[in-house]
Amino acid sequence: MSKRFKVGIIGCGIGRSHIVEGYLPHADKYEVAALCDLDETRLNAVADEFFVSRRTRSSDELMSDPDIDIIDICTPPAVHTKLVLQALAAGKHVVCEKPLTGSLAEVDQVRLAEKNSKGLLMPIFQYRYGEGVAQAKRIIDSGLAGKPYAATAETFWRRTADYYDNPWRGRWATELGGVLMTHAIHLHDMLTYLLGPIERVFARAETRVNAIEVEDCVSASLLMQNGALASLTATLGAAEEISRLHIAFEHVTFESNHEAYSPGDGPWRIVPVSDEVRQAIDALLADSPPVGRRFNGQMEAFYGALVSGAAPPVTSEDARRSLELVTAIYHSNDTHSDVVLPIAEDHPKYHSWRP
Structure with missing residues (x-):
């Protein structure tokens, strides 16, 4: 048993x-x-x-x-x-x-x-778990997608003053960050899960929506180690809540569903460049095992x-990669400069990204 x-x-x-x-x-x-x-x-x-x-x-x-x-x-x-x-x-x-x-x-x-x-x-x-992201991962890992070109990750959510009427939210000492840390972190992990490690980051972060200590709007430009370009945008002031990942490869373009809290669920839009690629993808996915969504x-x-x-x-190395991106975004915003990854012990924000 x-x-x-x-x-x-x-x-x-x-x-x-x-x-x-x-x-x-x-x-x-x-x-x-x-x-x-x-x-x-x-x-x-x-x-x-x-x-x-x-x-x-x-x-x-x-x-x-x-x-x-x-x-x-x-x-x-x-x-x-x-x-x-x-x-x-x-x-x-x-x-x-x-x-x-x-x-x-x-x-x-x-x-x-x-x-x-x-x-x-x-x-x-x-967010790594769901039929949509599982199919995309299988296609990418098989080589059928080809060279990665560009990607966007959008976290357009809404949080009001009522949400922050709480003893720990919106504060550097207790929440450790804002939209980057508490809201967009999952979609950003899904991006690197599919596209791999990041090489360089340039970013801006602002507090525009709520009267809080931490950021609630972010825009970042990434150069991935594989040469692809990616942009991240996040806000907590959207009228409509969506999470969306959009990735263009040489042979396939992927677009996640737009569900704010479950963008890994299927179906995703999977757009091949030709019938030949479509047939190869259909054959690859024909025997795909079922995948539980989210925590399941x-x-x-x-x-x-x-x-x-x-x-x-999911490993502690994955968590480090996620927090390395957060650290790089905060440092880029503070210094108005490109940040090269990985971040080592001699980096000024290695011991803390907080102000």
């Missing part, structure tokens, strides 16, 4: 989505055994909803519980690093919401701890890694 992993979730806000989309559909693989939240009302409401008897306001209790296999961290960003390091030191497997840490120095600290822990660490990047797909893939001992489907 396959192992069923016991999960302790810290943070019942986004943690509830992990339960609904990620763990309940795989009840044969995971048991949500305990919940932790500082807000006792929310803790009890979510625990009652999903019949979780073990509930606590102390994350230390979950870390020290030998029956808990996985610690799932869904807290505000500022405490992620501390909790990840504590869980790895306790030998737990770890799932952590974005951003994984608050600096590249902290990412590297976590990666070192990960090497010395028996637990696997998986950052959350659920990521938690299923994580289970496969846990039982096989393979690397997790």
Whole structure:
């Protein structure tokens, strides 16, 4: 009989989505055994909803519980690093919401701890999961798409003052950033998932929509290592919420769906340059296995890694690449200059991108 992993979730806000989309559909693989939240009302409401008897306001209790296999961290960003390091030191497997840490120095600290822990660490990047992005990834990896030319990533969302009427949102000390960190980070990860690493970044970031500390509008120009050009645009002042990825290759153009919170879902527009390419793509995708969407797909893939001992489907290296882009955008905005990646220990924002 396959192992069923016991999960302790810290943070019942986004943690509830992990339960609904990620763990309940795989009840044969995971048991949500305990919940932790500082807000006792929310803790009890979510625990009652999903019949979780073990509930606590102390994350230390979950870390020290030998029956808990996985610690799932869904807290505000500022405490992620501390909790990840504590869980790895306790030998737990770890799932952590974005951003994984608050600096590249902290990412590297976590990666070192990960090497010395028996637990696997998986950052959350659920936009990688869905039929649309899976088909695009398969076509690109097969070589059928050909040379990459250009791409755009648009995160046009809406957040009002009510959203920021909260003790931790919109503040550098607790949210660690704005639209780059909390909203566009998933679509930007999906871009690099399909196009590969970034070589250079030039960017501007402004606060134009809400009276907050952090940025809520961003425009960035990227040169990818493979030579492709990409542009990123994000705002929290859009009247209509969409997330859209649009990529032109030599033989195929891809356009994601426009669903703000699930652009990886199918169908995507896949436009080949010829009937010959279309036929080759149809043949390639004819036997494509089904892919769960968002947290469903990521938690299923994580289970496969846990039982096989393979690397997790999303790694701390992926998280570093994501936060390296964030760091480069902030530095480019501050210095009005191109930023060359990768960013090393001698970079002025290696230890913190915050003002």
